[in-house]
Amino acid sequence: MNSQETHQEPMLDIAIIGMACRFPGAKNIDEFWHNLRNGVESIKFFSDSELQSAGVAPTLLDNPNYVKAAPMIEDIDRLDAAFFGFSPREAELMDPQNRLFLESAWEALENAGYNPQTYKGLIGVYGGSAINRYLLNNLIRVPNLDNPYGFSSEQDFLTTNVSYKLNLKGPSLNVQTFCSTSLVATHLAIQSLLNQECDIALAGGVTLHVPQQSGYMYHAGDITSPDGHCRTFDAKAQGTVFGSGVGIVVLKRLEDAIADGDHIEALIKGSAINNDGSLKVSFTSPSVNGQVDVVVGALDVAGISADTISYIEAHGTATEMGDPIEIAALTQAFRRYTNKRRFCAIGAVKTNFGHLMAASGISGLIKTVLALKHKQIPATLHFEKPNPKIDFDNSPFYVNSQLSEWKSDGLPRRAGVSSLGFGGTNAHVVLEEAPELEASSASRPYQLLLLSAKTDTALET
Numbered sequence: 001m002n003s004q005e006t007h008q009e010p011m012l013d014i015a016i017i018g019m020a021c022r023f024p025g026a027k028n029i030d031e032f033w034h035n036l037r038n039g040v041e042s043i044k045f046f047s048d049s050e051l052q053s054a055g056v057a058p059t060l061l062d063n064p065n066y067v068k069a070a071p072m073i074e075d076i077d078r079l080d081a082a083f084f085g086f087s088p089r090e091a092e093l094m095d096p097q098n099r100l101f102l103e104s105a106w107e108a109l110e111n112a113g114y115n116p117q118t119y120k121g122l123i124g125v126y127g128g129s130a131i132n133r134y135l136l137n138n139l140i141r142v143p144n145l146d147n148p149y150g151f152s153s154e155q156d157f158l159t160t161n162v163s164y165k166l167n168l169k170g171p172s173l174n175v176q177t178f179c180s181t182s183l184v185a186t187h188l189a190i191q192s193l194l195n196q197e198c199d200i201a202l203a204g205g206v207t208l209h210v211p212q213q214s215g216y217m218y219h220a221g222d223i224t225s226p227d228g229h230c231r232t233f234d235a236k237a238q239g240t241v242f243g244s245g246v247g248i249v250v251l252k253r254l255e256d257a258i259a260d261g262d263h264i265e266a267l268i269k270g271s272a273i274n275n276d277g278s279l280k281v282s283f284t285s286p287s288v289n290g291q292v293d294v295v296v297g298a299l300d301v302a303g304i305s306a307d308t309i310s311y312i313e314a315h316g317t318a319t320e321m322g323d324p325i326e327i328a329a330l331t332q333a334f335r336r337y338t339n340k341r342r343f344c345a346i347g348a349v350k351t352n353f354g355h356l357m358a359a360s361g362i363s364g365l366i367k368t369v370l371a372l373k374h375k376q377i378p379a380t381l382h383f384e385k386p387n388p389k390i391d392f393d394n395s396p397f398y399v400n401s402q403l404s405e406w407k408s409d410g411l412p413r414r415a416g417v418s419s420l421g422f423g424g425t426n427a428h429v430v431l432e433e434a435p436e437l438e439a440s441s442a443s444r445p446y447q448l449l450l451l452s453a454k455t456d457t458a459l460e461t
């Protein structure tokens with residue numbers, strides 16, 4: 001395929017018009033970009049006294065294989081229950097993942113500039129969460145507690161709860177594909193928009209580990225890191241660390257976004273999902289062929305050549321098996337289009353705060369959208385010497401180990417984002433920087449000052 005050709009019709013492009021997140025070390029999008037730009041690692045390392053106060057057994061603290069680290073998010077015990085119409089009792093029983101996702105959905109729509117109560121189109125919701133650890137670790141141990149398995153505690157109600165509370169009447173669908181959940185949800189949201197099932201779609205995921213203030217046991221050969229750091233693609237990589245986070249993007253058909261005057265953060269040119277099937281070492285093992293097919297599938301949908309992609313946000317678990325397989329698969333996929341070497345930067349947000357499981361894919365997507373917006377590629381942390389099993393010199397890729405200007409070379413800046421799930425469901429999304437829209441020639445003597453509040457009283461205050 002000629003690298004200059006673009007076969008996809010613009011009417012098939014999807015605009016990202018809003019975002020919201022709460023990731024380790026970042027309460028919002030601005031803080032997230034600040035951390036990315038400045039190479040901040042947002043993994044908390046605990047003292048023994050902190051862990052003791054959280055109830056960690058002394059026998060664990062003395063175990064040399066107990067890693068005293070975790071990526072955390074703040075204020076998981078807080079909710080403006082009245083804002084969303086919850087009683088205090090409902091708030092107490094509710095899975096914190098469900099309310100974090102609900103709060104982020106509100107923030108994402110507000111970021112996009114839409115009031116769901118007055119918007120006349122259909123808004124859909126696609127997302128997934130991790131297992132309800134709040135229920136397992138807290139509620140089922142409370143004596144005489146009536147029905148701890150209420151509606152607000154169920155994974156099945158993650159998205160429908162958002163639709164109910166925000167009065168959204170488009171499709172409302174839960175997605176569960178383990179690590180790839182939120183990027184698969186994004187793909188399904190895109191398909192829903194292209195099929196005219198909704199006019200706006202929310203897509204994302206949430207994972208919350210409770211109690212957050214605790215470490216984990218390291219076992220040699222396991223997926224977890226022995227020191228609490230995630231060293232993707234590096235020779236010292238030995239695994240990842242699991243943490244908490246939530247992220248949501250707001251999607252809209254590009255032609256509608258332009259017509260409605262929306263602020264466009266970036267474009268989605270194409271996406272694809274698939275499954276590895278059984279031709280691999282084990283159920284949880286990655287597959288080269290499956291990853292090759294999903295990347296090529298997304299590029300084909302986008303109608304572009306791989307040699308116009310200048311950044312890949314990898315799944316990047318920093319495992320001995322996973323990283324070499326992912327680079328081998330990406331190389332095979334790119335080799336169907338180009339023989340060029342070391343022209344495409346590659347990175348992984350997991351080096352900043354570990355693996356967010358159901359929120360993993362959306363964290364990589366939001367990172368890449370911000371990089372496109374700011375025309376800078378953040379550093380992949382902890383990279384010193386490449387994994388000896390990865391042949392970067394003969395691949396299209398180089399690890400972006402420091403903040404760098406994202407040069408365009410006369411073409412739109414484009415990127416790919418991968419997310420791979422235990423069980424073999426893979427997802428890949430092709431992004432492009434937002435189009436430069438012509439500014440209005442009409443001059444106005446006044447500027448709008450926009451205020452947002454839940455009630456008239458709050459607005460007046």
